[in-house]
Amino acid sequence: MKKEYTEQEYRRILGGKVTESEAVSGRIEETYAFLRKNAGLTGQDGQRKGRLGKRSLQRLWIAASGVAAVFATILCVGVANPALAAKIPLIGGIFRSVEEKVSYPGDYSRHAEPLAPDARQEAGTKDIPYEQESGGVTVTVSEYYADSVSLYLAVKIEPKNGFPEEMMRETKADTQEYRSLQLESRAVMDLSAAGLGKISFEPAMGCRAVDLVEGNFVNDHCFEGIVRIALEDVKGCDENGDMVEISQLPEHFIYDLRINGIYVTRSVTDEVIKLEGDWAFSLDVTPDDSETVVKEVGLVGECGVGIASVTKSRYDLFAKLILPEDAEEGDYTVVVTDEKGNLLQGRYGYGDIYNVYQKDIGKVTVAVCDYLTWADHRSDAAYLLSHALLKTEVDFEK
Template identity: 30%
Template sequence: MRAQSAVSCTVGRISCAAVGKWRCKLMKKLDGDVQLNKELHRICNLDLPESELLRGKLNTAYRQIYEKAEIERKAGERKKMKTNRFSIIKPAAIAAGLMIIVLGGVGVANPALAAEIPIIGKIFAYLEEKVSYPGNYSENAFTVGIQDQENVSETYEGAENNSETGNDVRENGFVQSKNGITVAVTEFSRDNGKLYMALRITNEEGFPEDFMEKRPEGQLSHLQCNSSAVVHWDGKEDASYSEGEGNIPLYDIEGEFQDEHTFVGIAMAEFDDLAGSTGIDFTFHSFYGFLTSTHEVMGHVAGEAETFMIPEHDMKIYEGSWSFNFALDAESADQTEEIIVDQKNGEGFGISKVVRSAYEITAEPVFPEGVNKADYIVSILDIDGKPLESHGGTVEQYATYGRNTDTVTICLMKFETWLEYKGENADKQTENAVFSVRVDLK
């Protein structure tokens, strides 16, 4: 039984079929596998509705997810994963998606934090090391709306006066207010496929306490969102990204709650290609999060007549929209290097090229005919032979932040072998790879 057919019901606005797809894609966040293992173990041991049929089928689905999700990756998914934001959703969101009640202590964000983060041009510097997609964004940022940020308080007050009618307050291009929510873009940066935005989001009524659940040391909070975008080029047709197109550019913002009214974060919106693009029209349609409170909905196992009641998390949704235009320099903003390697061994395994952008590095593998490409993974080691961390939790996209990647070692490995040598034994990846090559990027 495929995991996505395990249960049929509705979670808020999200179908359980989609939740099933989440499960498979979430398995791809391999650098968080310790947390994920714990969360899946916790979920699998929670009390389910009294149904042996349901329990058996769900346990089978979970087992299949854990054992096969990575091995069964199709070759075409390598490209799709680059634009799939489901890969960054953390284990807490998995639990919400699975409609399991998440209980536990809820803490209040530290109000003193507000004084620690200057508004203008400093959010990148404050958070760029903490997000799951680290980068030196503050050194490559376009700081926008400095005057806009000085007027944030005025915009906020204007939002109060217009919140009842839902009128959109537009004090300037990079501060947008609607329905009591003010979204301010303070900085942005981009590479060949991603747009990074430093955001300050203020809520007139205050965010729910559940949103500000106390996090373990080193973990950021998350604010979910629905978004769309249009990418523009000169002499080339625009590219659209939206829920309807099936390629939403951004689902999740990582950051911190300064207090109950203010969230600051860095958003990473993903696109197929931004090389040579001249601008992006980006829209946040809504912001939302899951609450600890629940209500029951009716569900059933696909192909079975039995029905049962299952808990569904309540959601708090803030409807917009908030739209921004980012003008891009088609030439100077594109810092991508592409190194042709074009090497393979006698068995046909190899690497065709290495691509390094401002914030991440990838390598394109070569396989012999008839080989299941999903059984293999590309690992990249820095100049000191240490494996790079994933950029935003996506397999085979690696962050370069704080690492020397002037020379890298590319290892094409069997997936099971990589699991064995991804931790403390990473120094043995080269000798256990089906193919490895050292590439000079200086």
């Protein structure tokens, strides 16, 4: 039996003095010498001068997070009267230009509802519900696609005076094909048509609203992107202020969104660079579930964890778990392999909801693994399936 370590020993070993290698010591001292020599010239006056050995002082920041970035972005665009949507594309190509580059790719442009080019003329009013200007910034939604798992909106953001250069710089990430802008917003989902009242989403109330748009800068005056709103598990506050969870949406609902800020957070300083305004939209949503399939599974393993059902829509797949009373969802990870045995990539980097665009998912294997098992072997499908707490095959073609 090996020695068992106490917490005090954890601290001693991990917090103990480490001896630096010559490479590290040398580089630190070199940096100090550089700072002393270039005092007042390095960065603090906004200018970079001097060179430090072979190293350039220009750096691009990639924001690091221990867990994958939060991609739950929802931007609701209001179409007051869908009958006015004459299917004449106003902008049209936004979905097409970014849909395969974002973290949740899909051919949304093929199935999206375009919006009317000039509702003002057609409706005889001055309001253009899907195009809002505030604070010198115009936000437009040109298309949307919805099923009961997700709502996707094609969005264009155009500040009259252009985006701050720092905002554009902060969104750049070498490893991604898209950029992200954060959104400060709140939303209300009107489910009155189904007798369920109104559900509010406000960060102050601890409910997730729309917080991110993914896409690209066309130029320094235009950003085009997609916002994804998760509908598979709606958690918000009812009219009494109580938290409610809606797992089954009605066939039709209204989604009212109010955006008050479009911003980025500087990765080094947490300073926020924001475009402020008041953009309010009301979206009349009828989810298209022509390709949504729910397979009831009802399988429970010896440990009490199980799979209640597996849902597949046009672009997403997720499993609903059965958990014992004292279990925490974070202790388990859902793993899914496609027909060829390839692992599907989950949103956020771990099992939650899977993007299934261009995947062979007529039949899938769905497994539940202990979190540590998954974390240690997350690229090894064979290992994960052989060490799963339970697994099942789901055939969506039957």
